Amino acid sequence: MSTSVSPVSAPRATRLGALWNSAVGKKALMAVTGIVLFLFVLVHMIGNLQVFQGAAKINHYAELLRISPPFLWFTRIVLLVAVFVHALAGIELWMERQRARPVGYQDYRPVVSSTASRTMIWSGLLILLFVVYHLLDLTIGVVNPRFEHGQVYANLVASLSRAVGAAIYLVAMIGLGFHLWHGLYSMFQSLGLSNRGISPTIQKFAIGFAVLLTLGFSAVPLAVILGLVG
Amino acid sequence: MRITLDIWRQKNPRDPGRFERFEVPNVNEHMSFLEMLDVLNQQLVSEGKEPVAFDSDCREGICGMCGFLINGEAHGPLRNATVCQTHMRHFKDGDVLRLEPWRASAFPVLRDLIVDRSALDRIIAAGGYTSTRAGSAAEANQILIPKPSADKAMEAAACIGCGACVASCPNAAAALFTGAKIAHLGHLPQGQPERMGRAIAMTSQAHAEGFGHCTTIGECEAVCPAGIKLEVISRMNKDFIKATLGGYANEVQTLAALPPSAAMRFFEAEPPKKEP
Numbered sequence: 001m002s003t004s005v006s007p008v009s010a011p012r013a014t015r016l017g018a019l020w021n022s023a024v025g026k027k028a029l030m031a032v033t034g035i036v037l038f039l040f041v042l043v044h045m046i047g048n049l050q051v052f053q054g055a056a057k058i059n060h061y062a063e064l065l066r067i068s069p070p071f072l073w074f075t076r077i078v079l080l081v082a083v084f085v086h087a088l089a090g091i092e093l094w095m096e097r098q099r100a101r102p103v104g105y106q107d108y109r110p111v112v113s114s115t116a117s118r119t120m121i122w123s124g125l126l127i128l129l130f131v132v133y134h135l136l137d138l139t140i141g142v143v144n145p146r147f148e149h150g151q152v153y154a155n156l157v158a159s160l161s162r163a164v165g166a167a168i169y170l171v172a173m174i175g176l177g178f179h180l181w182h183g184l185y186s187m188f189q190s191l192g193l194s195n196r197g198i199s200p201t202i203q204k205f206a207i208g209f210a211v212l213l214t215l216g217f218s219a220v221p222l223a224v225i226l227g228l229v230g
Numbered sequence: 231m232r233i234t235l236d237i238w239r240q241k242n243p244r245d246p247g248r249f250e251r252f253e254v255p256n257v258n259e260h261m262s263f264l265e266m267l268d269v270l271n272q273q274l275v276s277e278g279k280e281p282v283a284f285d286s287d288c289r290e291g292i293c294g295m296c297g298f299l300i301n302g303e304a305h306g307p308l309r310n311a312t313v314c315q316t317h318m319r320h321f322k323d324g325d326v327l328r329l330e331p332w333r334a335s336a337f338p339v340l341r342d343l344i345v346d347r348s349a350l351d352r353i354i355a356a357g358g359y360t361s362t363r364a365g366s367a368a369e370a371n372q373i374l375i376p377k378p379s380a381d382k383a384m385e386a387a388a389c390i391g392c393g394a395c396v397a398s399c400p401n402a403a404a405a406l407f408t409g410a411k412i413a414h415l416g417h418l419p420q421g422q423p424e425r426m427g428r429a430i431a432m433t434s435q436a437h438a439e440g441f442g443h444c445t446t447i448g449e450c451e452a453v454c455p456a457g458i459k460l461e462v463i464s465r466m467n468k469d470f471i472k473a474t475l476g477g478y479a480n481e482v483q484t485l486a487a488l489p490p491s492a493a494m495r496f497f498e499a500e501p502p503k504k505e506p
Contacts, residue, residue, distance in 0.1 A: 015479065
């Protein structure tokens with residue numbers, strides 16, 4: 001076993017660049033952008049529930065969100081950057097993982113890990129694809145059967161009253177639940193905020209919000225299918 | 231009891247390798263797992279065949295030499311124990327067991343179940359040291375250490391460097407190992423002067439060696455024979471983030487040149503043999 005090592009001067013990097021160049025730093029950036037995206041989906045879910053208060057209420061809420069174009073674009077850019085950094089870091093780390101174990105096991109038995117924790121890349125990619133569909137459906141309207149700008153209630157009823165439309169939303173929300181189940185727990189560890197005392201509480205927080213968000217988001221397509229909203 | 235074994239056989243790092251089936255008919259349930267392999271090897275030697283190569287030294291779970299997967303679990307089904315501490319009474323008569331070496335690009339297979347773990351030694355060399363006043367010996371109790379810190383440092387120092395954490399991680403990350411080494415020194419007052427640089431140096435070395443990243447799935451903690459806690463990784467991450475945002479990254483000399491271990495050098499120096 002050789003332990004002799006010769007020091008090599010690494011190229012100089014900025015502090016943020018040094019974070020990005022390391023696996024630990026990439027995970028920290030994923031945690032920070034993950035928090036941004038979690039807060040967004042939480043607010044989004046609460047906003048969605050206004051569907052149950054009638055068309056006027058949610059249409060007015062949608063107008064309110066667009067009342068200040070600079071604020072709207074600021075939010076959009078922050079979210080776009082967060083999605084970009086989060087996804088790129090995740091994909092790069094996943095590719096590194098392929099290099100870290102080029103020959104897999106013939107037989108590998110997970111002992112304690114959750115399915116959600118071992119499928120983060122897939123639930124993440126599912127959410128990414130869904131976001132593209134979602135924007136085309138309800139923001140731009142090109143895949144919506146009858147889209148009319150500003151008519152949020154009518155647009156979502158049009159989209160979700162088709163079986164395939166509702167199914168896409170429900171599957172994506174289950175994917176989101178899986179992603180949050182592990183992501184909301186793991187981000188504390190990535191930022192160095194977890195320890196054995198607080199870890200069970202973080203786990204409960206993660207599971208609680210994953211279930212809450214999945215149910216909260218799924219309520220709208222389910223209500224449309226069941227005819228409660230329409 | 232009768233045990234059937236599917237063992238990974240590989241002549242050298244270049245050999246593609248394959249599983250080979252062996253029968254061990256007269257296994258005593260009081261044998262340790264490695265003693266059972268000794269019986270198999272004696273049987274193979276008496277038949278004029280090549281014995282199965284595996285690492286072992288102390289055979290009491292404190293040296294960290296032994297280790298392979300038994301039916302997909304690092305160190306086998308017994309928790310908080312190495313392969314050598316696992317006895318045949320933990321298995322049933324007629325069991326078919328698959329033995330596979332640790333798999334990671336940073337752990338090349340040298341032969342059968344033996345892998346080269348010198349990458350872990352180089353992670354320690356990169357930052358696993360403290361500054362010490364040499365010369366006249368200081369009074370041993372001069373530096374006071376609070377009991378909780380001493381306990382946590384001791385707990386992290388229990389890491390034997392067997393590599394099971396890397397083996398059980400889907401990303402082949404050495405995060406639990408590196409975290410344990412950083413926590414073991416970082417909990418002590420003597421470890422403070424190098425604390426920031428150490429977090430960067432050791433994690434960078436792990437990255438350069440080709441280990442993956444941590445996704446907090448917890449498999450490493452579950453299979454660790456020394457009971458290292460997942461929180462050492464959180465602590466490592468915190469030290470690393472503090473150090474990087476504090477601008478220490480450019481002050482640390484990373485050990486990017488990675489001399490392969492003596493065993494690997496032998497194979498890399500030798501030109502590949504043509505298959506007949």
